[in-house]
Amino acid sequence: MKTRIVTVAARKGGVGKTTLAYEVAWLLGAPLVDLEFDDGSATRMWGYRHEDRMRAPLLDALERGTTPRPISGYHKPDLVPCHPDFQLNQPPAEEMADTLTRWAQEWGTEYVVVDTHGGGSPSGDGALAAAAAVVVPTPLKTKDLNATEGMVREMPDYPLILVPSMVPRVPGAAEIRRIGSIVQGTPVVVAEPVPYVRGIETRKKRVAITSEDPPTKANSEFVAALHSLVSYIKVRTDA
Template structure:
């Protein structure tokens, strides 16, 4: 049975798509993009919907068949997102069924789903289908506000909160707050991903975890992504 990892966040700017991209590469997974705005994993991969005559994702939904993932060099196989997703009239149950069916047809051990920031039918469907739900967060007040909300609403999901862009000296009050919000729930706090300033300006399309050798400036972050992928595997064991 294929396993699904959904990467979700109630707000943007927490590094959700970068984590989805790198974890998918580390797992050898198909990466499904359910974002419909700019800044998506599809654009990071090099796919531009406006330059394509055929919408891979929408065609698959309309014709009730699994889309064929695109392949690239040293980056995860991709089912690209679509700006039309915002108007798709599928409820969460339909999305969960669709994603589970596609994952089975692709024959991969793992599928990683990058969701649209915030609450949506496709995000809720991806969470329902997932073996593990990664929730990236910065250690900042508004980021933690969003995590607190999703933990309160969905603690029964197999959820792992991932502190991302963590400074060399983490802020103690925010660390304490994160621990308090998951206390007494099954939600885990996962591998912290350190802050690496070069990631924000990086232009290369290949996954950081696929570069050989890993650039020295990226080593700490790449080590975090790889350890996070190993944690994800625990949920599929």
């Protein structure tokens, strides 16, 4: 079985990247490889505390050339946790791409999801190179659109899927037109928007929002949008 790597990346922080990675990994039944070394990472969201552990699975695997075993939790994606020391111990992009491809093959899952450091990093560049799909969350705000536009200009030949994220109930018409103009003349595609839901940023529960069945009324549109996004990712990676 061929495993497809789905990388979640953005050229700016605070765009909902880690939340999308966490939820997409759960819905795809995929291991989540966390390459985000700052606080606010999927590792923290999952509830993993490196301070309480003797070893760092990601760093150990990279140093030894082995394949890490993702850890499991209740209604959470399986996780390869990151560590703050990864910031100064990242392999070059080409090596990271080869490593992720090897891990994916050895795990034998249909998908692997990789969350990256907001703003870019060598390891993130490797995850981009290895990806069958690159999910790019893009709030409809000027600075976020500027960052996404720069990313599209830099890598129009990558399998980018722009995802309007944290979208208000009544989005601005000018911002909608702009995201269309960003991809015009490129093979980059735009998925359906993911709505803004108050409280997600301060949510304390560790389980994936999309694991709750039925979802709360407040989260129902968000959950529906995530299911649509995952269906779209499957179509794009099967093409």
